[in-house]
Amino acid sequence: MVMAMSERAQRIEPFYVMKILQQAQQLESRGQSIIHMEIGEPDFPSAEMIIRAGKQALDNQYTHYTPANGLPELRAAIADSYSDQAIIDPGRIVVTPGASGALQLVMALLLDPGDGIMLADPGYPCNRHIASLFSAQIQSVAVNEKTDYQLTAELVEKNWQENTRLVLIASPSNPTGTLIPQQELSAIYQLVQKKGASLVVDEIYHSLVYDQQVASALSQGEQVFVINSFSKYYGMTGWRVGWLVMPEGYIESANRLAQNMFLAAPTLSQHAALAALSEETGVELKRRRDIFHQRRDILLPLIEQAGFRVKTVPAGAFYIYADCSAISDDSMKLCDTLLHQAGVAITPGADFGSNKSASYVRFSYANTVENLQEGMRRIQQWINEKS
Amino acid sequence: MVMAMSERAQRIEPFYVMKILQQAQQLESRGQSIIHMEIGEPDFPSAEMIIRAGKQALDNQYTHYTPANGLPELRAAIADSYSDQAIIDPGRIVVTPGASGALQLVMALLLDPGDGIMLADPGYPCNRHIASLFSAQIQSVAVNEKTDYQLTAELVEKNWQENTRLVLIASPSNPTGTLIPQQELSAIYQLVQKKGASLVVDEIYHSLVYDQQVASALSQGEQVFVINSFSKYYGMTGWRVGWLVMPEGYIESANRLAQNMFLAAPTLSQHAALAALSEETGVELKRRRDIFHQRRDILLPLIEQAGFRVKTVPAGAFYIYADCSAISDDSMKLCDTLLHQAGVAITPGADFGSNKSASYVRFSYANTVENLQEGMRRIQQWINEKS
Numbered sequence: 001m002v003m004a005m006s007e008r009a010q011r012i013e014p015f016y017v018m019k020i021l022q023q024a025q026q027l028e029s030r031g032q033s034i035i036h037m038e039i040g041e042p043d044f045p046s047a048e049m050i051i052r053a054g055k056q057a058l059d060n061q062y063t064h065y066t067p068a069n070g071l072p073e074l075r076a077a078i079a080d081s082y083s084d085q086a087i088i089d090p091g092r093i094v095v096t097p098g099a100s101g102a103l104q105l106v107m108a109l110l111l112d113p114g115d116g117i118m119l120a121d122p123g124y125p126c127n128r129h130i131a132s133l134f135s136a137q138i139q140s141v142a143v144n145e146k147t148d149y150q151l152t153a154e155l156v157e158k159n160w161q162e163n164t165r166l167v168l169i170a171s172p173s174n175p176t177g178t179l180i181p182q183q184e185l186s187a188i189y190q191l192v193q194k195k196g197a198s199l200v201v202d203e204i205y206h207s208l209v210y211d212q213q214v215a216s217a218l219s220q221g222e223q224v225f226v227i228n229s230f231s232k233y234y235g236m237t238g239w240r241v242g243w244l245v246m247p248e249g250y251i252e253s254a255n256r257l258a259q260n261m262f263l264a265a266p267t268l269s270q271h272a273a274l275a276a277l278s279e280e281t282g283v284e285l286k287r288r289r290d291i292f293h294q295r296r297d298i299l300l301p302l303i304e305q306a307g308f309r310v311k312t313v314p315a316g317a318f319y320i321y322a323d324c325s326a327i328s329d330d331s332m333k334l335c336d337t338l339l340h341q342a343g344v345a346i347t348p349g350a351d352f353g354s355n356k357s358a359s360y361v362r363f364s365y366a367n368t369v370e371n372l373q374e375g376m377r378r379i380q381q382w383i384n385e386k387s
Numbered sequence: 388m389v390m391a392m393s394e395r396a397q398r399i400e401p402f403y404v405m406k407i408l409q410q411a412q413q414l415e416s417r418g419q420s421i422i423h424m425e426i427g428e429p430d431f432p433s434a435e436m437i438i439r440a441g442k443q444a445l446d447n448q449y450t451h452y453t454p455a456n457g458l459p460e461l462r463a464a465i466a467d468s469y470s471d472q473a474i475i476d477p478g479r480i481v482v483t484p485g486a487s488g489a490l491q492l493v494m495a496l497l498l499d500p501g502d503g504i505m506l507a508d509p510g511y512p513c514n515r516h517i518a519s520l521f522s523a524q525i526q527s528v529a530v531n532e533k534t535d536y537q538l539t540a541e542l543v544e545k546n547w548q549e550n551t552r553l554v555l556i557a558s559p560s561n562p563t564g565t566l567i568p569q570q571e572l573s574a575i576y577q578l579v580q581k582k583g584a585s586l587v588v589d590e591i592y593h594s595l596v597y598d599q600q601v602a603s604a605l606s607q608g609e610q611v612f613v614i615n616s617f618s619k620y621y622g623m624t625g626w627r628v629g630w631l632v633m634p635e636g637y638i639e640s641a642n643r644l645a646q647n648m649f650l651a652a653p654t655l656s657q658h659a660a661l662a663a664l665s666e667e668t669g670v671e672l673k674r675r676r677d678i679f680h681q682r683r684d685i686l687l688p689l690i691e692q693a694g695f696r697v698k699t700v701p702a703g704a705f706y707i708y709a710d711c712s713a714i715s716d717d718s719m720k721l722c723d724t725l726l727h728q729a730g731v732a733i734t735p736g737a738d739f740g741s742n743k744s745a746s747y748v749r750f751s752y753a754n755t756v757e758n759l760q761e762g763m764r765r766i767q768q769w770i771n772e773k774s
Contacts, residue, residue: 237450238654
């Protein structure tokens with residue numbers, strides 16, 4: 001006997017990357033060697049100072065709930081981390097269970113059933129999936145290398161619909177690692193405000209940009225929602241701590257939502273996150289960023305030599321989004337074949353939308369240089385044998 | 388300038404207990420002594436074995452994501468914890484960020500906008516708030532001491548509406564601490580199944596029952612969703628780990644939802660939760676349960692002596708739901724007055740619904756016997772002075 005499932009649950013798509021990962025692990029359990037270039041998670045464990053702070057919190061028996069919006073000292077430290085760009089009242093910050101929590105919170109805060117959310121395709125799958133969970137209408141805008149895979153004010157204006165309530169930007173973007181230019185962000189900020197809608201900027205990879213200093217969207221003014229996380233740059237994926245910065249007028253409702261949705265983010269993780277913001281940890285995190293930088297510079301030419309086309313150099317994150325059409329016009333099948341025949345796991349474009357996704361794959365360089373080189377050697381060899 | 392907020396966010400109610408707590412803390416910061424009988428959280432820190440396991444996980448650098456449905460060994464241990472009552476395939480379990488996560492997951496899984504969810508009033512506020520977030524229709528059923536504040540098959544049948552998709556039961560209930568009798572649960576299980584709807588049972592306080600052994604709703608059969616948590620009995624509130632057990636047919640969709648909504652529950656917390664299920668920890672947890680038992684037995688007569696009426700002896704949890712109408716017909720005002728004039732924090736009935744809530748308050752005995760006695764001494768004195 002089958003009971004009734006909601007349409008929203010039936011509608012939700014899997015991450016293909018998870019299927020690839022599961023298959024890769026099955027192959028590994030049978031003794032096959034797999035090079036992982038699919039995973040969206042730093043390969044390092046959390047920095048020693050963070051782990052030490054976690055232990056100290058345990059010694060202090062910090063095992064009870066924190067306030068729903070997070071530890072006051074953590075909110076103050078997060079606010080302080082923006083101090084060279086904008087004065088942020090810590091009250092405007094809610095600490096969340098990962099950026100996933102922040103994403104849920106902001107969508108619950110801004111969208112009613114049938115409201116439209118505009119976002120770039122390709123983009124991070126959860127953005128549209130969570131919006132869809134809340135019965136919003138997904139208004140995907142196809143973007144390409146001409147705008148660095150980002151929305152522009154022109155695209156936003158052109159694709160605006162009567163029910164559009166929210167515009168979401170991710171900079172750097174997952175899967176492309178590309179940034180939105182400051183002047184374009186300013187133009188979108190003004191435009192969205194003029195329309196009486198809301199702008200949400202996902203800055204999860206914001207501190208993982210290599211060749212330039214980038215300002216937070218918070219430097220545009222108060223009328224923006226910024227999502228961030230301790231997962232990627234701070235290397236704290238498994239701890240599940242992120243945050244949302246919002247305009248003043250939303251604080252009370254956001255706190256009420258957070259009480260109901262989460263009660264609070266994990267307490268130990270919040271204490272450890274406080275250590276992640278320290279100067280001492282910062283030295284280690286910058287060292288790790290340099291390693292990602294070096295990997296990008298090594299991986300990018302190898303990908304191009306193998307016959308993939310990378311149309312804009314990714315500025316950050318740890319992803320390279322590559323056109324695979326010279327090798328295959330079915331990226332899903334290509335990923336499957338490379339996994340089984342070459343022992344390399346990469347992610348098909350379909351995870352990130354439907355805009356020419358069959359022609360694209362995502363490489364993650366959250367792996368050692370040796371492994372990245374070995375992975376590309378295997379792919380190159382597979383391509384040579386095929387042709 | 389104010390941007391648009393969603394109706395769902397505007398609609399969501401605060402927990403009054405949070406306001407009381409905040410006010411209590413403000414009074415304390417000014418040097419006033421407050422006895423806390425409002426908080427729904429064990430006063431003990433996590434047991435030593437649990438803290439030790441957290442440190443061990445940190446030593447092992449377990450700081451990466453786990454699978455979206457949780458650590459396989461934790462799911463196996465949870466399944467095993469039901470083994471005297473039902474054989475549960477670990478695949479039917481999703482580990483979640485607290486019971487809050489399980490609640491969100493099950494509602495997303497089962498409810499579409501406009502679908503009805505039937506639940507008892509009084510009841511835990513998040514149940515109706517999260518359902519409301521997902522645009523479901525709340526179908527509250529007023530319950531009283533005659534049914535131990537629980538739904539019955541008769542009540543479910545009588546209140547059934549065409550759009551009812553889900554019936555939620557909490558046993559023991561928060562705020563009343565009362566249980567649903569096994570035969571009533573069986574009758575509801577059969578009835579809901581006949582209607583083609585879903586039954587969700589919140590067993591968060593299930594292991595905190597004193598005078599009897601109670602079977603999990605999972606012993607009824609497979610067609611039930613059971614929510615549980617490491618927060619209350621296991622004393623791990625700040626760690627944020629709970630779980631959902633579901634019928635086989637929902638596994639894949641639930642895993643997909645969990646990927647999108649949470650990515651995963653906190654990793655360290657899952658390792659620590661594994662230790663919480665060990666026999667060694669069990670000895671300490673049973674000792675703590677005995678302490679709660681003793682506190683109930685001490686507090687209950689003091690509450691009645693003060694002039695409150697407790698109409699059914701709570702079987703578990705750490706709450707006593709008391710009729711305050713002999714003292715005040717406005718429980719919100721009574722709680723406010725007791726806080727400011729007597730220095731005792733308790734929770735008004737309004738947190739738990741609208742069914743005669745002005746005549747009820749909730750006492751929590753998550754505090755020491757000395758403090759509970761002092762709190763009741765203060766309340767008694769305030770009542771004496773008033774009359």
